[in-house]
Amino acid sequence: MTISPPASPSGSAAHSGKPPAPRSLGAKADKDTVRRSNLSLVLRAVHDTGESTRAQVAARVGLTRAAVSSLVEQLLEGGFLAEYGKTFSGQAGRPGTVLKVARTGVAGLGVEINVDYLAVCVVDLAGTDRVRLTEHLDNRTRRPSDVLCRVAELALRAIDSATAQELRPVGVQLALPGLISEGTVRHAPNLGWNDITVVSRFHRILAVERRPLPPLPVSADNEANLAALAELWFGDPQETPRSFLYLSGEVGVGGALVLGGELLRGAHGFAGEIGHVVAQADGPPCRCGARGCLEQYAGQRALLRNAGLDEDAGVPGVVELERRAVDEDGPALTALYTAGEKLGLVLSGAVNLIDPEAVVLGGAYRGLAEWLVPAADQVLSERVVSGLWRVGSGRVRAASLCTDAARGAAAQAVQAVLNDPLAYA
Amino acid sequence: MTISPPASPSGSAAHSGKPPAPRSLGAKADKDTVRRSNLSLVLRAVHDTGESTRAQVAARVGLTRAAVSSLVEQLLEGGFLAEYGKTFSGQAGRPGTVLKVARTGVAGLGVEINVDYLAVCVVDLAGTDRVRLTEHLDNRTRRPSDVLCRVAELALRAIDSATAQELRPVGVQLALPGLISEGTVRHAPNLGWNDITVVSRFHRILAVERRPLPPLPVSADNEANLAALAELWFGDPQETPRSFLYLSGEVGVGGALVLGGELLRGAHGFAGEIGHVVAQADGPPCRCGARGCLEQYAGQRALLRNAGLDEDAGVPGVVELERRAVDEDGPALTALYTAGEKLGLVLSGAVNLIDPEAVVLGGAYRGLAEWLVPAADQVLSERVVSGLWRVGSGRVRAASLCTDAARGAAAQAVQAVLNDPLAYA
Numbered sequence A, B: 001m002t003i004s005p006p007a008s009p010s011g012s013a014a015h016s017g018k019p020p021a022p023r024s025l026g027a028k029a030d031k032d033t034v035r036r037s038n039l040s041l042v043l044r045a046v047h048d049t050g051e052s053t054r055a056q057v058a059a060r061v062g063l064t065r066a067a068v069s070s071l072v073e074q075l076l077e078g079g080f081l082a083e084y085g086k087t088f089s090g091q092a093g094r095p096g097t098v099l100k101v102a103r104t105g106v107a108g109l110g111v112e113i114n115v116d117y118l119a120v121c122v123v124d125l126a127g128t129d130r131v132r133l134t135e136h137l138d139n140r141t142r143r144p145s146d147v148l149c150r151v152a153e154l155a156l157r158a159i160d161s162a163t164a165q166e167l168r169p170v171g172v173q174l175a176l177p178g179l180i181s182e183g184t185v186r187h188a189p190n191l192g193w194n195d196i197t198v199v200s201r202f203h204r205i206l207a208v209e210r211r212p213l214p215p216l217p218v219s220a221d222n223e224a225n226l227a228a229l230a231e232l233w234f235g236d237p238q239e240t241p242r243s244f245l246y247l248s249g250e251v252g253v254g255g256a257l258v259l260g261g262e263l264l265r266g267a268h269g270f271a272g273e274i275g276h277v278v279a280q281a282d283g284p285p286c287r288c289g290a291r292g293c294l295e296q297y298a299g300q301r302a303l304l305r306n307a308g309l310d311e312d313a314g315v316p317g318v319v320e321l322e323r324r325a326v327d328e329d330g331p332a333l334t335a336l337y338t339a340g341e342k343l344g345l346v347l348s349g350a351v352n353l354i355d356p357e358a359v360v361l362g363g364a365y366r367g368l369a370e371w372l373v374p375a376a377d378q379v380l381s382e383r384v385v386s387g388l389w390r391v392g393s394g395r396v397r398a399a400s401l402c403t404d405a406a407r408g409a410a411a412q413a414v415q416a417v418l419n420d421p422l423a424y425a
Helices: A029-048 A056-059 A067-075 A143-165 A199-212 A224-232 A300-306 A314-326 A330-354 A366-384 A403-419 B031-049 B053-062 B064-075 B144-164 B198-208 B223-234 B302-308 B312-328 B330-354 B364-381 B405-419
Strands: A082-088 A096-101 A107-111 A117-124 A129-136 A167-176 A177-183 A182-189 A193-196 A218-222 A245-248 A253-260 A262-264 A359-361 A397-400 B081-087 B097-100 B105-113 B117-123 B131-135 B168-174 B179-181 B182-188 B193-196 B217-223 B245-247 B253-259 B260-264 B359-361 B396-398
Touching: A029 A056, A029 A096, A056 A067, A056 A096, A067 A082, A067 A107, A082 B144, A107 A143, A107 A224, A107 B031, A117 A143, A117 A167, A117 A359, A117 A403, A129 A403, A129 B053, A143 A167, A143 A199, A167 A199, A167 A224, A167 A403, A177 A218, A182 A199, A199 A218, A218 A224, A218 A403, A224 A253, A224 A262, A224 A359, A245 A330, A245 A366, A245 B105, A245 B144, A253 B330, A262 A314, A262 B193, A262 B217, A262 B405, A300 A314, A300 A330, A300 A366, A314 A366, A314 B117, A330 A359, A330 A366, A330 B253, A359 B198, A366 A397, B031 B053, B031 B064, B031 B097, B031 B105, B031 B405, B053 B097, B064 B081, B105 B144, B105 B223, B105 B405, B117 B144, B117 B405, B131 B405, B144 B168, B144 B198, B168 B198, B168 B253, B168 B405, B179 B217, B198 B217, B217 B223, B223 B245, B223 B253, B223 B260, B223 B312, B223 B359, B223 B405, B245 B330, B302 B330, B302 B364, B312 B330, B312 B364, B330 B359, B330 B364, B359 B364, B364 B396
Parallel strands: A107 A167, A167 A218, A245 A359, A359 A397, B105 B168, B168 B217, B245 B359, B359 B396
Antiparallel strands: A082 A096, A107 A117, A117 A129, A177 A182, A182 A193, A245 A253, A253 A262, B081 B097, B105 B117, B117 B131, B179 B182, B182 B193, B245 B253, B253 B260
């Protein structure tokens, strides 16, 4: 869930990240509303196709060529679109000028706070990552306000780099591993954060640092949600279905559900908590307070521990685990097989309930998928009633991208611009 | 998933059960399309409010009073609306004529084929059930074609009764306990049906019997889906949230997910199979081929067996179980507590994943909820990370209606009319 900061200058509608609700054909939409909506329609048409002529846009959105030309003019003036020479379609008629979304101007800033790293990313209107800064450190041992100040410094450096590229971030999206609602981290067991008002705090820090510039709107969302959106938007289009369950195998096992190209957030914004689905009712105690959660078998720490590695070794530990698996080290293979079985067990329940097209393994799971998938596939083939999840079906697969919640967050911040460019002109 | 029968006269769009996709404001909607869409808008406005004046409809849908009057005229002529005298708003201005949806004319026919009964239901445009016929028999021992002929006889009798009430069923929706796609029961373990083309078969039987009348379009859906829609549409509005997980505790434990007032069907139409989510990995074998599915602990047969009753006793057995629980019979209470615990375990996973507002217990669970809920609540309070599912939170609750997949099916058949009344004028 994303919310406006108290002092947001541009109103919540401008950065809620959701497209405006479609209006009925019969609704009395005033002229200004129609034009704003049509500007978004045209900008999205160019954005979604990568490049288009005015005629192609007109055909795609179902407006007249004249109307599209007028809208394109306004978008060119506002700096949202740019012209890139002529195209020859090979068919009769005049060549058209190619339109693309601008590579300068408005941009989105994504800020990820994770258990053992901070990352910031600036993407342009096309979603290309133009700035990226990462810092590895253990955030479990630091106070939330220290972490927020530290990541704000990183964000300010990213904004400077963006400015040097003539990019102007117009919104910030925070990504955090935990339950988030109304701009507050309600519960992030692996960070040890409870009821931390991250959006208002980060907004305040950034506003003070950037004076006298106007403050930027800030939102927050779960990192697995944003990593799943990054996979949906930027992953291999052949490999990425429109409905999938995404797993981010980090210190915690995060999850997100994308259904028909949309994130399923749940009634309170807390959907996707697959790491705390029970794998074995009488299993070991979990940080969440329950026992035998999936995280206790397939989380990064459990994987490393079961393979005979230091459970707190983080990313280097995962790299070492992968190396040992390649070398067919017994404890490593056993740890991965056990984790794969428990993954399969929990995923079989999720698949029976939600019926996605695929399960996409991100984060640390991406590199380990080769060893996790066979065991998971076996359990899924036995337990999914539809019979569609056979061994070797390829439905459980590695993500096509490295987990990238920061880029997903930055791209999410750009959605607000695509929804209503006029608000950012 | 619902599909058209091969010989459907009115086209798939007319009875897909889904509202037409919203068109962008910029789309070149031709005049006829706009009028059809506006007719649906006005008919739905009256349908959803129960009764409205023209002025109230105009305010609700955002059209001018003149446009609404013209649309209402056409809907009155087509027999979709009826006028019911004057209303005095207590405010200045002329009294308006009250509009309601017509109690005669187009209607929907729902046909439920379940393990131990057949049921048919005719509802009018308002969703009121006007005809209802039920027959108890064991369908597990009968061939699918015999069952379909038998239920077709029941359907024809229902159509006759509807005709006598000046109702004209314009579409048939089948409800069956199993995985259904493209008009075919792929797998219904408790009926023992696999790959039965129910829609085309039922369509043929009905068409032959009704000659020379034109054939009716037929669709099919999972019975838990349709029971959940019945609960959503006709349940106590105070008690029925917009996002809930519905459980139908019949011989099989069916499930359905309603999110934001819409059924979640999944990528292949197979979502909601909670009965086959694992409760204990090494548990007893299930009809689906796996072990330890929820159905093996909380299905009707397991409940009756564990309480020391005949596992095949069906509805009378459930009534006896409830009686014994009231009398505080030890084995009955233990069986219910155990089932409630396993329900809680599986539901905790579902809640962590999907984050619904509530879990609604239908079917046999409705009468047994008093004994199932405390154990389920206890497990949910321990295992749901959001902390929202505390003991006594009331989030796990009995359905406000008796399970009624037949009425849900009939009402679903009526949706097609609400979406495009002109197609049925």
